[in-house]
Amino acid sequence: MGIKLENVGIAVRDLDETIAFFTDLGLEVVGRDTVSGEWADTAVGLDGNHAKIAVLQTPDGQGQIELFEYLHPDAIETEPVLPNEIGMHRIAFSVDDIDEAIATAARHGCRPLRGVADYQGVYRLSYLRGPSGILVMLAQELQKD
Structure with a gap:
């Protein structure tokens, strides 16, 4: 079975603010969209899933991140992860x-x-x-x- 890393997804409070940060570091926006509908509900596992998304790519074309700002359901605020916490790290x-x-x-x-x-x-x-x-x-x- 072949496998490759497609991207890393990150939920954010403010899509435009986050895009500005990462593009200033040198990433490039390669796509933006607003997603919703049955396919999005099924793929993500949330009823009524509706989000603004953007895909950014590193200049060498080898790495991508997908940023998403939830419109529905409401985003859930959490405490920022610490470097020694289990789970998505950095x-x-x-x-x-x-x-x-x-x-x-x-x-x-x-x-x-x-x-x-x-x-x-x-x-x-x-x-x-x-x-x-x-x-x-x-x-x-x-x-x-």
């Missing part, structure tokens, strides 16, 4: 310049949880809270083999 991106990426995130009110770490001179890494409390890891490779 989304991670390789970046060419972590300082520039953090500055871009800061323009959206998103700052590192603690700072930037150096992992054995190989990577500079940082976790930050994106829109809707999404944990985002940024990683800059320092050594190229």
Whole structure:
């Protein structure tokens, strides 16, 4: 059986705000839609499912995220996940310049949880809270083999 990762889906409070954050980091919107109807109810498992969605892609074309803002049923607010909680954890991106990426995130009110770490001179890494409390890891490779 063949398998490949299609995308990672993330429910958000404000679709446009979240798109602005991820496009400023360098992702590109490759599709937007509003979905509802019996097929959406069946696929997602929610009666009356109605959501605005957007699919964003990394510049290399290898990774996609699907963002969705629920119109119905009402979105349920939860506490943002902590790095050590079981369940959906974070989304991670390789970046060419972590300082520039953090500055871009800061323009959206998103700052590192603690700072930037150096992992054995190989990577500079940082976790930050994106829109809707999404944990985002940024990683800059320092050594190229």
